[in-house]
Amino acid sequence: MAEREVDRSVSQTVKAQLALRDQILSGALRPGERISELQAVETTGASRTPVRMALVRLEEEGLLEAIPSGGFMVKAFSERDISDSIELRGTLEGLAARFAAERGVPARELEPLKECLAAIDELLRQVPISVDAFSSYVTLNARFHAVLTELSRSPPLIRQIDRASALPFASPSGFVMAQSALPEAQQILIIGQEHHRVVIDAIENREGARAEAVMREHARLAVRNLRLALRNRTHLDLLPALALIKTATD
Amino acid sequence: MAEREVDRSVSQTVKAQLALRDQILSGALRPGERISELQAVETTGASRTPVRMALVRLEEEGLLEAIPSGGFMVKAFSERDISDSIELRGTLEGLAARFAAERGVPARELEPLKECLAAIDELLRQVPISVDAFSSYVTLNARFHAVLTELSRSPPLIRQIDRASALPFASPSGFVMAQSALPEAQQILIIGQEHHRVVIDAIENREGARAEAVMREHARLAVRNLRLALRNRTHLDLLPALALIKTATD
DNA sequence: TGTATGCGTTATGTATACAGTAAAGGTGGG
């Protein structure tokens, strides 16, 4: 215990989990690669017990896969795995939007959504959009979806959506598109904004089916977006999560 | 280490996880109750490390909740949490059915489904149905849903459905109804069978939207079922999972 | 009598030691 630097501000388990997730998403650990506990101990600074706990959590999160003979490896995903996951998340968000609409939401709780909407509108006024503006866009978009999810007031659903979002799949693939400076990029973001607008309207008017439908369409847009991005692998490295895609597509 | 009986056939972690899950679902550990690691070590026969891993897994599974000051407690659910979870699962199964229908399924892979269907038909011919037949029904029904899920051929979706099913919510609430010998019981099972029939037909004819719709309707039936069962708390103890419902509804 | 503070006990978080098994490499025989 002599030399070991111990950061007491956060638990060792959490520290290890964050560090390992970073390593995976950044591509430092390649898909299919076996994760050595001892190596993880070296790189994270935690001891084996917290590292093991972190590995179990990351497995549950879907980033790792248990090896039958023992240990874990980084999971590899096909392109279809990712598009399916986006559609999956859209379906869950659709349910959340429906719940929100059917159960009713006090006007004042819609405010945060409208703020996000307005802020994104502001960003999209730039053509073409700057890199900094993008970073803001990604944050705002994530916030919009998180708030919307909360409006369902259904803890099990919120939990499940979090699980589906924890996977790299869920990270906004519009990011890639937009960065790639394709003409479609801006258009897709604008259409996405329209979806955001419609879902708020549907919730306000308590139209559950409409709220659900538009969120599912929103996901299909993201899938189209992903396909386009993969076809034009311009700045693919900008979306770290894509490091998880199998190089040889099955 | 002297006295400790070590069963080497399964890992200590898995053993502990199963034992603890049983204790929770059987109601031996009440919702809201803090789980003592040492006590768990006593009852499971594993040592602290595997017990801790099991606790982490059970938390990810949704049965436990981390206490900020440390440790875990058994999670408590409201009636709405459970009905939401059933609807959630139905939504995911709807997506699976749609994927199966849209992507196409070789006729021979539909055989297992049809076998389940026929076997359940056979069971439902009894009026009223016997306790033994019920046990078979529950198994067959679970198998039907599992096979259907597989037909989506979408690992991320299958995984997510498993997660949603791991929760007690997903356990067939028709069980309670039927056991409670209400007249509606048999009717509900029969309607459920009709849904099963329709989803197979829809997949065969590659009607994605119809396949999805019927599975969602199927879930809504289960929710109605649950409500009825809770209103007539006849044999409630027969569904162990319901031990998790908060006594005082929020 | 009620509240606050301090001490003791207990349980969790962390670290490490030990044992068993699987994988890899080398050596010997065919």
Added chain:
DNA sequence: CCCACCTTTACTGTATACATAACGCATACA
């Protein structure tokens, strides 16, 4: 020269020891 078997190595799974923090109880003071 290649294949098979054995040996060695290293890693995982498990157990336990240690430290720290939280909770409860008792006592003292207001």
